[in-house]
Amino acid sequence: MSVRIDxxxxxxxxxxxxxxxxAELGMALHALAEPAHHPGLQGWTTSVSARLDPCLADRMCEADFLWRTTFSDVFTPCAGIPGRRTLPGTTLTEELDLLDKxxxxxxxxxxxxxxCQSEYAKRDVARLDDARARERALDLAAARGTHQVRFTQRLLDDPPAIRAWFRELMQDCDEAFFSDVWGRVQHxxxxxxxxxxxxLRRKGVAAALSAVSGSVSLDESGPAVVVDKISVGHTETGAGDLILTPTSLGWPHLWVLHRxxxxxxxxxxISSPxxxxxxxxxxxxxxxxxxxxxxxMRLCRHLARGSYTTGELADAHGMTAPEISRHLSVLKKAGLITTRRQGRYVQHQLDLSVVSRLGGDFIEGVLR
Structure with missing residues (x-):
């Protein structure tokens, strides 16, 4: 599974x-809404939450689904400007001006x-003009809670009003906590x-993408940028540009806009623990x-305690050597065991360092 950019x-x-x-403000809001995703930011999220004005905190809760469960494209408006050649602004005000465009x-x-995640990449109707599409959006919002329904209704009825409300909220968040964050991380x-x-200039696209993340690579046969994620998507640059945006608050998330x-x-x-x-x-x-x-699993119990040959494992488990070999082959292909030769014998052992990382790898994978 992956997202491919032609x-x-x-x-x-x-x-x-x-x-x-x-985008960095969006990441900051997400970290505040889901601190469990970002244990490395626990001190910062606790401090900001403790001193946040209650009125501002309530306003943030009105639309936290824009950054809690997904990273809404409203935080990257430059990508939606016609021509697909516009870059992010250097200040928050410049980017909010792009949102207005x-x-x-x-x-x-x-x-x-x-x-509407299933309709993210492509849609066939205009929700503002199609009554059935509006109704569908409201039905989907209802599954998420009453305040999502209220927000969706207001959004469909009066987009400029919600846009102005969102802009004011971002400006107030900037004044309350984000200006300090940006001043610290922008350099x-x-x-x-x-x-x-x-x-990119010296070593080429493949090297630059590899430096961005081990989950991003170049498929030169495409050519395409491939982002390893537990999702499937496809888009193309066409006559537009490709934008790579670093964040200091985003780990473990790796977000791809492919609308x-x-x-x-x-x-x-830009960093991860x-x-x-x-x-x-x-x-x-x-x-x-x-x-x-x-x-x-039973084989792993033996292999976690020491090195064993195929014959030893066959005797211990009452199975034939070929049966044991097939199971060991699966474990080896998965990178879970190591092998070493001792004279004419081959010994197998569980790689405890790999197994101990499985929980973290799973969490990083699903949050990526």
Whole structure:
């Protein structure tokens, strides 16, 4: 599973690594709404939440589904500007001005991601003009709660009013806590952007993408940028640009904008407390499937305690050597065991370092 960005005809000059204050504010809001996703930010989220004005906190709760369960495209309005060549602004005000340039239909689509994820990449109707589509959006919102229904109704009835409300909320969040955050991280983000840009210029697209994340790669046969995620999507740059946006608050999330008609964007964390090379979704799935078999689980009990040959394991489990070999082959392919030769014998042992990371790998994979 992956999200693919077709970059046929894209030159290196049309790949931009640019920080975005509005995207970073979105990440900050998400961290405040879901602190369990970001244990490394626990001190900051606790401090901000404790001193947040109650009225502002209530207003944030009115639309926290824009950043709690998904990362709404309203935080990356530059991608929706016609021509797909507009870059993020250097200030929050500049980016909010870009948000004002989106059409009402674009704004509504981006804001309704929390109810219409299955229709994210492509849609066939205009929700503002089609009564059935409006009703469908309200039905989907109802499954999420009454305040989502109220928000959706207001959004469909008067998009400019919601847009103005959202802008004022972002400005108040900036004054309350985000201006301090941005002042602290913007130089770090700019330095990372310069580094990735230099890699792009000197070593090419593949090297730059690899530096962005171990989950991002270049398929030169496409050519396409491939982002390893537990989701499937496809878009293309066409005549537009590809934008890479660093975030200091985003780990473990790796977010890909692949909305039809918008410039593709990848928002990536510049640091993480986990592995430098995250486990692929395919490998994670293979490991979990390997451990799901009761015989292989019993084998792991032996292999966790020491090194054993195929014959020893066959005797211990009352099975034939070929049967044991088949199970060991599955575990080895999943990267869960190591082998070493001792004379004419081959010994197998569980790789405890890999197994101990499975929980973290799973969480990182599903949140990526």
């Amino acid at each position: 970059i046929t005809g894209l030159t290196a000059e049309r790949i931009h690594v640019v920080p975005s204050p509005l 989106l059409s009402d239909e674009q704004f509504v689509d981006a804001a309704l991601e929390f109810t 770090q983000l700019a330095a990372d952007a310069r580094h990735k840009t230099e890699l 039809e008609g918008w410039a593709p964007m990848i928002t990536y964390p 986990g592995l430098t090379a995250p486990t692929s979704v395919e490998q994670l799935t293979r490991r979990m499937a390997a451990l799901a078999h009761p015989v292989r």
